[in-house]
Amino acid sequence: SYVLTQPPSVSVAPGQTARITCGGNNIGSKSVHWYQQKPGQAPVLVVYDDSDRPSGIPERFSGSNSGNTATLTISRVEAGDEADYYCQVWDTSDHRLFGGGTKLTVL
Amino acid sequence: QVQLVQSGAEVKKPGASVKVSCKASGYTFTGYYMHWVRQAPGQGLEWLGWINPHSGGTNYAQKFQGRVTLTRDTSISTAYMELNRLTSDDTAVYYCARDHGISNAMDVWGQGTTVTVS
Numbered sequence: 001s002y003v004l005t006q007p008p009s010v011s012v013a014p015g016q017t018a019r020i021t022c023g024g025n026n027i028g029s030k031s032v033h034w035y036q037q038k039p040g041q042a043p044v045l046v047v048y049d050d051s052d053r054p055s056g057i058p059e060r061f062s063g064s065n066s067g068n069t070a071t072l073t074i075s076r077v078e079a080g081d082e083a084d085y086y087c088q089v090w091d092t093s094d095h096r097l098f099g100g101g102t103k104l105t106v107l
Numbered sequence: 108q109v110q111l112v113q114s115g116a117e118v119k120k121p122g123a124s125v126k127v128s129c130k131a132s133g134y135t136f137t138g139y140y141m142h143w144v145r146q147a148p149g150q151g152l153e154w155l156g157w158i159n160p161h162s163g164g165t166n167y168a169q170k171f172q173g174r175v176t177l178t179r180d181t182s183i184s185t186a187y188m189e190l191n192r193l194t195s196d197d198t199a200v201y202y203c204a205r206d207h208g209i210s211n212a213m214d215v216w217g218q219g220t221t222v223t224v225s
Binding site for chain 1: 142144151152153154157166168179197202204206209210211213214216217219
């Protein structure tokens, strides 16, 4: 079965750029979606179809996807961006699959 | 505004069943698939399945096949998730989430329902 691999944690200083990866076999051929989840809250969709943003999501959030790695990039990181981030793809038989999640720490 | 409101927390004994509701408002309930996702304490997100509110058709993750049932009542714009034969491993927050429609993402989430099996 398909597996999505995310680093458990990423740390970045305020104002810098955070990059969170999501690895999978030929993931570039799939559409990847990204969710932000803050403690005690439901997830929020921040990027869909690799690089599109829902309305209300800041332009600081962007995505890319090629080869075996999809990447969520957060520019000019703020303290409020500290959260868990999950990637998600469509899997065979119209199922959905999540990565294990990455905890973003703002130093 | 588009909103999903879930039922309250549940405490169940091992072997029992739980049924969680998800009431939709602010959009056409039958126009979007509804997903169910759970999150065990300190763990990641796990997809359980989806229901097509228009037809009632369902699709379940293999892990939960035979133990989970998704239903809906279109008259009150509410989706339901029932999980049987509960064990302590089913202790989690259960979310309903609307399918994006444009992509296969989930664009609106309920607030979550905590199910404790003890």
